[in-house]
Amino acid sequence: MKFTQANIDSIVTAQKNDNLTVFIGAGFSKFAETETIKFPLWSKLMEVLKNDLGTKETDFLKIAQLYYLEFGEYKLYQKLREFVPLHAMPSDLHTDLFQILKPKYIVTTNWDNLLEKTVTNNGLVYDVIKTEADLIKSSLPRKLIKIHGDFDNHNIVFKEDDYLNYSINNPIFDNFLKHILSTTTVLFLGYSYSDNNLKQIIKWIEKNSSISPPRFLLIKENNTSQNIYLENHGIKVLCPISNSEDIEYKELYCNFFAALESTMEGKIKLDDSEVSDEAIIDYFYANLIGLAELNSLLPEQITNVFSNCTIEYHHNCFGLHFHSNLMTLDYDSEIRKTYSKFFDIISEEERREKYMYKLYYIFSCFISSGVVFIKNKDTPINILKILRNKGQEIEENTKNDFYNFISFSSNMPRILFEFLTYDNKSEDNGDNIHKTSNTNIELFEKLSLDVVNNLIRQRYLSAMISKFNKSIIAKKLANSPDVDKQLQNKFRKEQHNDFTNELINNDNYPNSYKRHLKPLVDLLGFKSIYKFYYESVIDNEEHLSLEESKKNGGFGVTDKEQRSNDRLIQLLKFCANNNIALDSYSEFQNLMKSYTIGKIKIHKVREKFELTQVDLFILIKYLKFNELWNVLTKNILVFVKEELKEGSGSNIFLFSEEEKKLFERHI
Template identity: 30%
Template sequence: MHLKNVYIKNIRQANEEDRLAIFVGSGVSKSSDTDYISLPSWNDLIDELKSELAITENLDYLKLAQLHYLEFGEQKYNKTLKKYFPEDIAPSSLHRTILKLNPHVIITTNWDCIIENAIEQEGHLYDTICTDNDLVKSTSHNKFIKIHGDFKNHNIVFKEDDYINYSRNFPLIENYIKSIFSTHTVLFLGYSYNDINLKHITKWIQSHSKSVPPMYLVSFLTDKSQESYLRNHGITTLVVDSENYSINDIKSLKGRSALTQSFLTSIINDDSAAFTHDDQEVISFFYDRLKHLKQQNSVSHNQIKRAITNCGLLYDTDGLGVFELFKSNGTLTTDYSETIRIIHEKFLNILIPLERSSPEEKEEFYRKNPKFNDIFFILSLANIKGVALPDEHHLGKTRYFVNYKIDSSESLELKDREHISFSKCECESNDFVKLLSSESYESYRDGEYELAFKKNSEIILACKRHRIYSVLLIALFNKNSILWKLKHSLFSDQESKFEKEFEVDLQDEFFKFPRAEIKKNQVLYDFLSLNSVHQKAYECSKKILELTNTVKMIRAGGVSFNNNADEPASTHTNLLMFALKNHIMIDHYAPYNAVMRDFVKISILRQSVKNIVKLNQYEIYSAIQFYSSKELKSELSTFFKRKDSTQPYLEISDEHTQWIISTILPKFTDLLIQDRSLRNNYETGFENCVRILALIDLSETIISKVISEFSRLIYSPSTTIGIYEAINDFLAHQHSLFNRDIDTDILIAVLNTLIDKITFKKAHAWDHHAILRGSISNLYGYIQVAKGKYTDVERIRRLLSELKTYPPEEQRNFSRSLLYSVFNISNSTVKNMIKRFILRIISKQNSKEINNWEFELWSIAAGFKDFKLDSIMKFNSYLEEFRDGRIFSSQLYTLKELTKHLIDNKKINELEDVDKELQHLIDCYERRPNRSLI
């Protein structure tokens, strides 16, 4: 790297680390000269003093000023000098550029007010320091220090006494400047080699500090002797010429000001590599901008684009991106920089011949250029498969330099799968921090929040100690996530233990980072603060609306073109893996979950005009992880029925289906069986997994495996209504969508599991509720459709024996649900056993409770009892308590359904009057305001 660029890099780094001080000389003030106002040079001031003193010989400047003061007094002295410095002179663009650089400290020997005016006009946060008292009162981090005072404070430093008494008049400012020279890189602007102030500064440095950080002086002419003199005082001269800045006239004041401004702009824009044709510097430029991302396990597309700038991504059908570097005559963007784009062209000029070289030549190049390898490694962390090359003979197809650090999309999917399989990911890293991060994350996912908090606290300490800022930012975010679980989760028993732990103010902590780290980690902070997540949510909402309208248009016969159709899928994968691989505990933040759901919606919408909608593994994971069971059921409703030929099918590749069957479904089953606590989220995961499988055309072998998992879970104590309903829907959709023949032996085995659970007193309330409310009714229905016969006499005998111990009401309920369902699919022997049991219950009915009347009507409808006219009198007697309208029972609706069924199907017309009265009672109830059920 050229030596000048090393110096520029040092200045830039010092500024990024908040260690840059800029000394501003009179040359900078001269940049504000106009045709009407001109600030004086040193010679102008000296000539004025000599003229008033009538002195012709050359005297020391300080002595000359002292003589004028002694001869004419303070008032005349100040008036003579002040007339050259009007207060209303406007700042130049050079002043604004200095402030745009935003150095920690700006120091000037000038007396004018130009920089103060620029600070006020541009709204920069600098405290102006002219006296020691100003320094004491200063609260701003950034300071503008007028070390030679100004006219407003009547403390200008010019004459001999001022320099002699400086330590007494400005003791605090002097000590502060000493500290600046001891800790900051100093850049001198607007000083000539012969500037009297520069000479005094160098002497001051020499007398007050023996070891200082780098100091640089910007000059426009080469003078070896003067450069040696300054070097002896620790100041390196940077000769800024016109060759690299396209400025021809460097002799004029305007030309020198423009050169200085261009030089500062190159520091702000990090353009140093644009001024060389050295390939190593171009590679270093890219590496320096990306190297901080090596700390992460995964990198977002936005991080890459923000780090490099003037770039974009092209998306392919394989879900991987191609990195595009914008050239000077290319895409216009808000961050347009000519010099950055020149660097891009130079980088592409490295890639083009390298792409055409032999494998041996490439290998040799990679070996000699470790930074080049690191660049493509970092791109691989964002799943970027290459860098787009100029399109010479590949019209319509992107030609790109292949990222040799990345595997094929198939291999990447396989590697990613361990992160989305709802199982523990083993961390093989030797990096202590990464290992801790993985352990903390796994503890968090397992619900071991106290252990997760402990390990995360260790991460925070380690990151602060080693200054790993990106991982620190994630750990601070994760601390809040874990604390939320510990303190606010309904099922947490750790609230009192952690009540004194306070959540982190992420913004405050972030802005305590060094300036350079704030810049590098801005994209990560935007993600963790949910700013970019909300932005992505807005973009997804727009996309969903756009796709909805497009689908309507296409179905109406229109045509649509989308050149960026693959972007949502690629962005979805990138953001999902970015969070998972970096162990970001963002799962309970609603905006992030909503965005992940929106990506699934977009995929379904985008493909819905086709006959087949295919979900990739990342969409499958998001559907299982981020949807509630109810939400996913609604989302997938478009696949439930075959209305017409335009109705889409849901399809998942055989590989992904096998992954769900062999890994995810058994994992959820195991988790549910092992962890019976209410705080787990495994129930939703299991249900969503089953709802997806329900809509896929599965083979008999796979269905057998699925139902085997059902049987395992049903026999456990972990079943819920939601699980039963999901299983019920699975059976319904497999039959209605695919007419799938399921081996009745497998279905009967599940039924036997259910029966045994009741028989051996292992059934809990949810099991009873599911059986009695029909939440598993499709199990019997599928057996009946498949013409299966239930023949297990001994199992039914044990079941009936157990049910005999139940209260009469429960016996009636089980008779109407489980027993009647089994009755309809049984052989004659089992049917007779069930019939005898039900008839025994019927014969014992004496109560006038509504359940008895309901059961009697059902027994008539089911054919277990004949209708008798005296039943009508019983019903009339029963309805008496409801006729005055003061009370109502929801079971009247059930009685109405039964009487209607008996009239329509059994032709029992004698019940018509009862049916009408039931309808009347229901109508009266529904017309009542503020009705409630009793």
């Protein structure tokens, strides 16, 4: 089932720009029906009221008004409650409404509580607005607004007077609705052409400027005269391109949400006769372009934007497996077909050559995350080899940054150098104290300015990194005795950042960018660090057990030997190349220490030590002297057969000359 793509694109663009409002009508509640729970049609409700009144009136609003005048408000509410099953539970489509569309505003004319239950059951961050007082007090950017009230607040809009006097009785709601209808893209779900509530909304539309974002109504019947009427009143009709009169409404909505989701995720509906090579390359390019501002990436940032893709661990590098046959939890046949076509393109030199500019960027993203091999079916492709065969090399501008970082060079990235030397500066005495405080405050102000400048330039990942670094320096200054108390209070307010909450609630970050921010948020909020730490411990224990078994004559293999090693090296590169002072925190330091000490224990069992420059860096930077001495004496020096003499240390370590010099210099 297909819809006009231009209309789908308009809705998706509004969603990405956080400018989408969805109006929910009575028809949407019927998706929550079960065999025993039903939401009656309005016509059935009116027939019951008419029978009680003994009238032949056909106007729904007048029937409601007459019932109110005849039997009073209490009886009217009692009758309405009988027809609205408040114990009903939301349907899957209610959840999809929030999780796929992610509207800024959801406005409903329904009295049931299905939408509120969806918010509560899924922990969604929406203010639920049932009265004008709720709207005044509302602080969250996202709102669920019940413009026709509910039973709990006894403010139901139903009878003729309620509609005629709505603007007088509900001026705040009225103005807010006019604002929404004139400034946001609007999607109507659960309404029909003849719906009284839709007609009321059309009147609101007519009161506003004719220049406004588009408005759409999803229906299944393609009725020309009705379409013309609605379009004359500023509402475009959304219906399937092919004949859809015989389909169920649930099928219509499921297909509609699927079309939106596919477009949002950049999925390609593959038809060999239609989809071009360029569209396939653009799919990869579009998913990665949001990461362009970073100097290095983590492989998890790649798999975050590509589903059906997992990380493989090689010797000092990663691989990416874009799955074709292996079942995964996120299995998606269309995406896997896209991957298959992508590999067909890059495997043929003539086809690959046409798109080398974009492929160069795609491959550079992979390589900056430590990925060298990619595969779809069986044989991995070495992307460095492809580029070298074309006479192209990935520029490694950040290589020196990482080397300078792990060699403690003063040429390391400036922010990291400032953090590295901060404690020594703070210990200065006398006349230097005031000067040092001013220098550190200047660093705080610089980071504050970086946040603003990055947001202005729409460099959202860099803005979040600057906020993180700023919070670290604020914490140090807040606890510095040589800083004025008034300033200390200012820094205390700046020392904590809830990046997860900020990602959800901060309007500074467009929805389209938030998926690129999530892995960074997980890292800066230590969620990834805890995960890596746990898996590092498991990897080392498994590897140690294997080595002990081999030493005792056993046999075994493990596929986890490289995982933690690759991860930690790439994590250090990511921090060094992107100026992230993550190692100011003990969580990061403990991760590094745990893995390296575990590695040394494994080498002790092997009776062969092959420590790298990165290992030495971790031992020197993150272990205290007593900790380092204990590691050396208990695990390495016990293998020295001769009396200790001055020398190169070649009887102890299998290091390169450069590594030996580095070790001697820092020990």
